[in-house]
Amino acid sequence: MRQGQAVRGAADNYQAHFERRWSHLRRARVRALAWLLDAPDLLDIHDPHWEGRIATLGPMTLETERWLVALDQDPSALDEALGAKMTTRLGLYAEKLMAFYFAQKGRLVAHGLQVRAGRDATIGEFDFLLDAGPDGLEHIEFATKFYLLQGEAHEGLAASFDNFVGPNLADSLGRKMRKVFDRQLQLGSHPAAREVLPRPVTSAKALVKGWLFYPAGTYFAMNGISAGHCRGFWCALSELEQMDADRFLILPRLQWLPPFRASSATWMLDRAQLVAELADHFASSGTPVLVALVRDGRANGGINGQGAIIETERGFIVPDDWRERAITRPHP
Secondary structure, three states: OOOOEEEOOOOOOHHHHHHHHHOOOOOHHHHHHHHHHHOOOOEOOOOHHHOOOEOOOOOOOHHHHHHHHHHHHOOHHHHHHHOOOOOOOHHHHHHHHHHHHHHHOOOEEEEEEEEEEOOOEEEEEEEEEEEOOOOOEEEEEEEEEEEEEOOOOOOOHHHHHHOEEOOOOOOEHHHHHHHHHHOHHHHHHOHHHHHOOOOOEEEEEEEEEEEEEEEOOOEEEOOOEOOOOEEEEEEEHHHHHHOOOOOEEEOOHHHOOOOOEEOOOOOOEOHHHHHHHHHHHHHHOOOOEEEEEEEEOOHHHHOOOOOOEEEEEEEEEEOOOHHHHHHOOOOO
16 A cells, blocks of 8 residues: 555454454453553564664564463562552553563563763663673663654655654654654663673664554555554544444553453443543643543343453544644644
8 A cells, every 4th residue: 555545444453353362361461561562563664764773572472372361360470560659651651561571581681771971961771671692782762652643644754754743742753763763772882881781782673562543534554654553543522423432431541552441440431421521621631532432241241242341442532723733833
C-alpha cells in the first residue's frame, strides 16, 4: 500500500487478536507485560528511514508464553520487582516491567544508569544496558508512546511523523525520534559515559511500543510505521453521538497498555453518561481522554462473553477546539 493512502477501517482488530491469544491471563500487570513483549513494534525495523537503529524483541517463544502463564499464577516476583509504592507514570511503569523481563532472561546489566559530568550536571541516562557478550553492551532506548494523527499523512516522512502528536500537544513522533537518534542513542560514545560503563556500548537501538490513533473512520498506511501496529481512533466530543457503541470505559493511565479485560467494572458508562463525564472534564481541562469501547460478557451468565468485560476498540475523545490547537501548536 502506498505511502499516505487512506484506508477505511482497520485491517485486523488488535483487541480481538489479543483476546484470542491472552484471555487466559487475569492479572493486569502480567497482561501489560504480555502486551509489551508480544505487541507489534510501532516502527518498521526494515524501513531504511530508521537506518537500522530500531530494536525488536522478535517473535514470542513458547518458553516465554509458559513463563507468563506461570507468572500469572504466582506474580510474587513481579510484584516485588515493581515495589509496594506504585508509580502513576505510565512510561516508568512500562520500563519497570521490561527491566523485570530482561533481568529474568539474565541479560540486564543496568537500568536507568545516569551519566553525569561533575556533581550537578546530568548528561543523560541509559534506559537499558544488556549483556552483549564479554566485549560489549547493547544500549536499548525504550519508549511506549501514544500519538494522534492530526491532518493527513504526506509523501515526506518527516512531515508525516510530525503530524502524529501527543494528546497534550507537547510532543510528536517525529520530535521524539529525532531526540532519540540525535541525543539518546549517542550517549554511549560520550566521554563521561566511560566512567560508569563496565564495558563499551557496541550497539545502540530504540525499542518503541505504543498505539497510534487516527481520525475516526480512517487509517493511513505509512512507510516507516509497522503495518500491523496497534491503532485506534480519535474524535471530538461533539462527534461522539455518531459512534455506533453504547458501553464505554474511561481508561486510567496505567491501563493504557494492553486491551482492557476485567470480571467487573463499576465505572462502565452508557453514551449519555460518557458525554456528561467528558463535558465536565473538558470544562476544566483541555486534555483528551482515552476511552475503551467494551462488550459486557457477564450478561446471560457469561455464556458467550466468558463472564468478562472486554475492550473491543479504543480511542481518544478530544475537546472540540483540539484540532485548531493541534494545527497552531509550536513546531520544533
